[in-house]
Amino acid sequence: MKILFFTDTHIRGTTPKNRKDNLVETLEKKFYEILSISKKYNVDYILHGGDLFDRPDVSVSIVSKFASILNKFEVPIYMICGNHDIYGHNPHTINRTMLGLFNSIEIINLIDENEVVFLEKDNIIVQLTGQPYTYNIDDKNSLCKYIVKDVDPKADYSIHMVHGMLLNKPFIKGIPYTLIDDIKSTKADITLSGHYHSGFGIIKSENKYFINPGSLIRITNSLREIERTPEVVLIEIDNNIDIKLIPLETALPGEEILDREKIETFIFKNEKLVQFKQSIDSTTNFEKLDINEVLLEVSTAEGVSENIKEEALKRIASSQMKNLGDD
Numbered sequence: 001m002k003i004l005f006f007t008d009t010h011i012r013g014t015t016p017k018n019r020k021d022n023l024v025e026t027l028e029k030k031f032y033e034i035l036s037i038s039k040k041y042n043v044d045y046i047l048h049g050g051d052l053f054d055r056p057d058v059s060v061s062i063v064s065k066f067a068s069i070l071n072k073f074e075v076p077i078y079m080i081c082g083n084h085d086i087y088g089h090n091p092h093t094i095n096r097t098m099l100g101l102f103n104s105i106e107i108i109n110l111i112d113e114n115e116v117v118f119l120e121k122d123n124i125i126v127q128l129t130g131q132p133y134t135y136n137i138d139d140k141n142s143l144c145k146y147i148v149k150d151v152d153p154k155a156d157y158s159i160h161m162v163h164g165m166l167l168n169k170p171f172i173k174g175i176p177y178t179l180i181d182d183i184k185s186t187k188a189d190i191t192l193s194g195h196y197h198s199g200f201g202i203i204k205s206e207n208k209y210f211i212n213p214g215s216l217i218r219i220t221n222s223l224r225e226i227e228r229t230p231e232v233v234l235i236e237i238d239n240n241i242d243i244k245l246i247p248l249e250t251a252l253p254g255e256e257i258l259d260r261e262k263i264e265t266f267i268f269k270n271e272k273l274v275q276f277k278q279s280i281d282s283t284t285n286f287e288k289l290d291i292n293e294v295l296l297e298v299s300t301a302e303g304v305s306e307n308i309k310e311e312a313l314k315r316i317a318s319s320q321m322k323n324l325g326d327d
């Protein structure tokens with residue numbers, strides 16, 4: 001049995017400011033290359049890790065274009081919904097989205113939470129399960145969303161897809177994530193994840209595989225993205241499991257696609273914002289969210305430069321003014 005996996009395609013009709021190309025055209029080329037790869041390797045199933053779309057209500061013209069491409073795949077496509085595919089991080093809104101439309105007209109097959117699908121080929125049976133994105137997926141009490149506890153006796157192998165912040169090492173403070181080390185008790189032979197765009201490749205631990213090839217499209221404001229080449233994953237299963245990453249030939253070098261100046265500007269602004277937050281946190285104690293108390297705390301704080309105080313007060317005042325009126 002051969003399975004092709006990719007994730008985070010973020011189909012959209014506009015091109016982010018940090019890219020130099022036409023994103024729709026680039027996505028088309030990548031999807032056609034994946035179609036070619038699937039035929040070259042005689043793939044039996046396609047798996048997608050979520051965020052097929054960049055928003056749940058992508059325009060009909062864009063949706064039609066990619067529906068036509070997906071219809072050219074001659075094998076079943078199974079996927080889970082990502083946070084960009086749904087409204088309010090709530091997978092129950094799927095029926096009001098374009099991804100839900102694709103599912104209802106059977107362009108793709110959505111896997112719901114707690115649903116079990118069996119893939120079969122040449123007397124090999126693979127149990128496939130999936131966990132769509134939910135707002136609390138990376139809470140410490142939500143490890144069960146990553147862990148497969150039961151595998152049907154008739155299944156030879158188990159694959160679990162999750163759209164969550166699964167990582168191989170600790171991440172930025174303040175951003176929820178789940179470590180591979182925390183879910184090694186899973187009975188899934190292969191855990192496939194999306195959401196984290198940079199990916200971590202293929203990690204094998206205790207005869208279990210944890211895989212994230214990274215997003216198919218590079219839209220993150222990160223210099224690391226310039227050095228990364230989008231990849232898909234080919235999984236071959238018989239008496240053993242063989243997995244390899246296949247770089248996309250249609251993915252041009254990052255320097256030709258991503259605008260380094262815009263990314264660096266974004267990073268600079270973000271660093272300044274973090275520095276401002278840290279300076280405020282270190283000199284004040286906001287016990288309430290009342291705006292007048294915030295104004296008072298900022299204006300009287302010690303250790304914060306006058307320029308920062310003036311800018312903070314100006315922005316808070318401007319925000320207050322925007323909320324005045326009849327709305």
